[in-house]
Amino acid sequence: MNMIKNSLGRLVPDDLTPFQGADQIIKKNKRILVDEVIVGGGNKPVETDMTTLFDKLNIQDGMTLSFHHHLRNGDGVLNMVLAEIKKRKLKNLTLAPSAIFPVHEPMVSLIKNGAITNIITNYINGPVALAIELGYLKGMLIMDTHGGRSRAIESGELNIDVAFIATPACDRYGHGNGIEGPSQCGTLGYAIPDLMYAKQKVLITDHLVDRVKKIDLDGRYVHMICHVPSIGDSQGIQSGTTKPTRDPIQLRIAKNTAQLIHELGYIKKGFRFQTGAGGTSLAVAEDIKHIMKDKKIMGAFASGGITNFLVKMHEEGLFEKLYDVQCFDLEAIKSYGRNKNHIMMSASEYGNPYAKPIVNDLDVVVLGATEIDLEFNVNVTTDSFGHIIGGSGGHADTAYGAKLTVITTNLMKSRLSMIKEHVTTITTPGETVDVLVTERGIAINPRRQDLIDKLKHSKLPIMPIEDLLHIAYDFTGIPKPTTRDGRIIGYVRYRDGSIIDSLYQIKGV
Amino acid sequence: MKRSLLFIPANSPAMLQNADIFGADAIIFDLEDAIHPLEKDAARDLLTCYLERFALPDMELIVRINDRQTPYYIKDVERAVQLPIHTIMLPKAREEDILELSERLTALEKKRKRLAPLMIIPIIERAISLFEIEKIVAHARVSGLLLGGEDLTSDLEVERTKQGLEILFARQMVIYAAKAYRKEAIDTPFTDVGDHVGLVEDATYAKSLGMTAKSCIHPIQIDAINEVFSPSEKQITFAKRVLEAEKEAQEKGLGVFSVDGKMVDKPIIERAKQVLKRVKP
Numbered sequence: 001m002n003m004i005k006n007s008l009g010r011l012v013p014d015d016l017t018p019f020q021g022a023d024q025i026i027k028k029n030k031r032i033l034v035d036e037v038i039v040g041g042g043n044k045p046v047e048t049d050m051t052t053l054f055d056k057l058n059i060q061d062g063m064t065l066s067f068h069h070h071l072r073n074g075d076g077v078l079n080m081v082l083a084e085i086k087k088r089k090l091k092n093l094t095l096a097p098s099a100i101f102p103v104h105e106p107m108v109s110l111i112k113n114g115a116i117t118n119i120i121t122n123y124i125n126g127p128v129a130l131a132i133e134l135g136y137l138k139g140m141l142i143m144d145t146h147g148g149r150s151r152a153i154e155s156g157e158l159n160i161d162v163a164f165i166a167t168p169a170c171d172r173y174g175h176g177n178g179i180e181g182p183s184q185c186g187t188l189g190y191a192i193p194d195l196m197y198a199k200q201k202v203l204i205t206d207h208l209v210d211r212v213k214k215i216d217l218d219g220r221y222v223h224m225i226c227h228v229p230s231i232g233d234s235q236g237i238q239s240g241t242t243k244p245t246r247d248p249i250q251l252r253i254a255k256n257t258a259q260l261i262h263e264l265g266y267i268k269k270g271f272r273f274q275t276g277a278g279g280t281s282l283a284v285a286e287d288i289k290h291i292m293k294d295k296k297i298m299g300a301f302a303s304g305g306i307t308n309f310l311v312k313m314h315e316e317g318l319f320e321k322l323y324d325v326q327c328f329d330l331e332a333i334k335s336y337g338r339n340k341n342h343i344m345m346s347a348s349e350y351g352n353p354y355a356k357p358i359v360n361d362l363d364v365v366v367l368g369a370t371e372i373d374l375e376f377n378v379n380v381t382t383d384s385f386g387h388i389i390g391g392s393g394g395h396a397d398t399a400y401g402a403k404l405t406v407i408t409t410n411l412m413k414s415r416l417s418m419i420k421e422h423v424t425t426i427t428t429p430g431e432t433v434d435v436l437v438t439e440r441g442i443a444i445n446p447r448r449q450d451l452i453d454k455l456k457h458s459k460l461p462i463m464p465i466e467d468l469l470h471i472a473y474d475f476t477g478i479p480k481p482t483t484r485d486g487r488i489i490g491y492v493r494y495r496d497g498s499i500i501d502s503l504y505q506i507k508g509v
Numbered sequence: 510m511k512r513s514l515l516f517i518p519a520n521s522p523a524m525l526q527n528a529d530i531f532g533a534d535a536i537i538f539d540l541e542d543a544i545h546p547l548e549k550d551a552a553r554d555l556l557t558c559y560l561e562r563f564a565l566p567d568m569e570l571i572v573r574i575n576d577r578q579t580p581y582y583i584k585d586v587e588r589a590v591q592l593p594i595h596t597i598m599l600p601k602a603r604e605e606d607i608l609e610l611s612e613r614l615t616a617l618e619k620k621r622k623r624l625a626p627l628m629i630i631p632i633i634e635r636a637i638s639l640f641e642i643e644k645i646v647a648h649a650r651v652s653g654l655l656l657g658g659e660d661l662t663s664d665l666e667v668e669r670t671k672q673g674l675e676i677l678f679a680r681q682m683v684i685y686a687a688k689a690y691r692k693e694a695i696d697t698p699f700t701d702v703g704d705h706v707g708l709v710e711d712a713t714y715a716k717s718l719g720m721t722a723k724s725c726i727h728p729i730q731i732d733a734i735n736e737v738f739s740p741s742e743k744q745i746t747f748a749k750r751v752l753e754a755e756k757e758a759q760e761k762g763l764g765v766f767s768v769d770g771k772m773v774d775k776p777i778i779e780r781a782k783q784v785l786k787r788v789k790p
Binding site for chain 2 (some may be wrong): 246248249251252255412439440474475
């Protein structure tokens with residue numbers, strides 16, 4: 001495999017498109033759309049077991065199978081399919097789940113025996129990530145962004161043979177939603193590209209009704225229904241943290257972040273905001289909420305994964321709308337059922353670079369980081385040792401789209417500086433990141449001279465990122481440089497389809 | 510002038526590492542209640558390493574040592590004299606303890622050639638101490654008094670309540686003694702860390718009685734304490750106008766002058782100076 005350097009200096013294979021800058025390719029190229037796969041209306045065939053379903057769908061070696069991750073760590077559907085793959089001794093499959101969680105541990109043995117040889121996903125942690133970083137996957141792992149995955153599907157770059165769509169409620173016409181039945185997960189935004197473009201689509205449900213109350217999955221795209229006893233555990237959809245942190249260091253970071261956003265003048269009528277579900281992000285939202293209440297400001301929307309916290313802000317009149325690609329907790333699911341301005345968006349509407357996505361309308365996004373470097377490149381894919389611990393999800397999409405992208409992180413964690421001279425893996429390019437907020441100071445990307453000028457008289461602790469790195473080194477010492485000389489096991493694919501970085505087998509294994 | 514004082518256990522690397530980021534005006538490195546008896550020496554050593562390695566400008570550094578009746582007291586004092594700190598906090602302080610500690614410090618400071626003498630903040634947390642409070646506060650090394658509400662209520666054999674009626678007398682004694690000798694009156698911590706409203710009410714009440722600062726056991730409480738014990742914008746504006754008017758009056762040779770139609774006399778001028786002293790840059 002011949003390697004070339006992309007514009008960020010990362011080695012990538014020369015037969016793939018190297019990253020050339022955050023909008024170089026998008027500006028140059030037009031949107032590519034393959035034909036939608038529409039089956040038509042009417043009753044859909046209903047099966048009740050995977051064996052018959054596999055027979056009817058004629059699933060063969062070498063096919064590409066896709067899944068969404070709305071049931072997160074409570075998902076039972078992917079594991080049902082894995083069990084049938086194992087039973088049939090299928091080989092050389094490509095799996096394209098939008099995310100992989102610890103619950104998907106049964107995938108490990110199928111990776112090791114060559115049943116699954118390639119994986120395309122946006123986020124991965126747990127035993128499957130470990131098996132891949134140890135080099136067991138015979139092909140490649142492609143790590144997409146949420147917007148990039150929908151772009152890849154609609155353009156035919158990710159060609160899905162069968163989409164298995166976990167559907168908490170569906171009717172015999174193949175219409176479905178995520179807000180009825182015992183396994184509710186709320187909105188189903190990540191399933192939409194698969195539903196529209198996969199060659200065959202099957203809804204897997206444990207709640208088959210005469211008529212669904214709300215149609216989020218359009219039955220005209222659906223080939224079949226599989227009615228099973230359970231598609232998973234809706235309690236497992238809860239994200240790790242959906243409440244503001246009480247950790248004093250993270251609260252300090254959150255307070256300074258909210259103050260920074262306020263001083264930059266973004267919190268005003270029509271404010272458009274996104275934050276993650278982590279404790280620090282929600283603490284930022286809490287501080288912003290107080291500012292909005294004090295100043296009697298109504299924002300236009302909050303977007304992304306929606307939590308109960310954002311639902312409350314919406315119901316208190318602080319955000320006119322919620323654009324929701326996935327619900328992070330059970331209260332958000334209920335809200336989607338009752339609030340008419342709690343609106344589902346598809347993954348494409350959310351982040352597809354060619355679809356004029358919602359991310360492009362954002363004023364501010366607050367994101368986390370596993371590492372950030374002196375060029376403001378951010379890593380949320382691996383840790384500092386190269387272990388795969390996540391992935392972009394919407395990170396790179398929102399960083400690109402928002403007018404102000406703020407990264408919040410502790411300056412040090414587990415005796416390591418979170419600022420590096422060079423991040424281990426680049427997930428999000430530094431040219432799309434504007435500000436870093438830590439407990440010991442705030443660094444503004446020198447590319448944003450306008451922000452530096454605006455904050456000239458601020459009392460916030462603003463300093464160059466190099467100074468923050470030196471503060472961290474005072475505590476931690478200078479770490480030995482890590483090397484990435486293992487076999488390449490995969491790539492991080494930027495939202496435009498170019499390769500922003502490579503992933504390496506963990507050394508010494 | 511301090512508003513907030515944060516207790517940090519001296520044996521916790523993670524907490525020491527972040528001691529200076531929360532905006533407290535003073536850090537109290539604790540060698541006493543937060544440290545297990547088997548950890549006392551380790552805490553002294555860790556604190557020494559930390560303070561020798563990291564500079565902590567712009568804040569008062571205080572070490573709470575163990576009281577004089579404990580076997581740790583002498584070693585704590587000997588170590589404290591070697592540290593780049595400003596003040597020793599002495600638990601369960603009585604008059605004789607202050608005298609003994611001051612003498613011991615004088616000898617150790619001479620031996621160690623320490624230039625800046627260490628100040629003492631006695632903790633008033635025994636009923637008997639309230640009867641000696643004037644002699645305690647009058648000592649030259651004493652820079653302020655801290656009321657220890659938890660231990661005091663144990664000594665009184667009463668329940669510690671959020672309303673704090675049981676410690677009202679002690680609060681007022683600490684305040685009157687401190688004010689009489691122009692020293693700081695530091696309020697007891699509010700221990701329900703999850704009750705933000707209760708904290709603000711307690712701090713506001715303590716300030717209304719005359720406390721000048723409040724100690725706390727969790728960094729999450731600092732912002733609220735600083736806010737309560739800082740002068741308001743209105744107070745600052747008025748104080749500035751009083752001092753400007755005083756300057757003008759002096760230039761014009763006027764003995765009496767007014768601000769907003771009200772006569773300004775010496776106490777108002779002194780109060781304005783006090784308000785501006787408490788404004789943090």
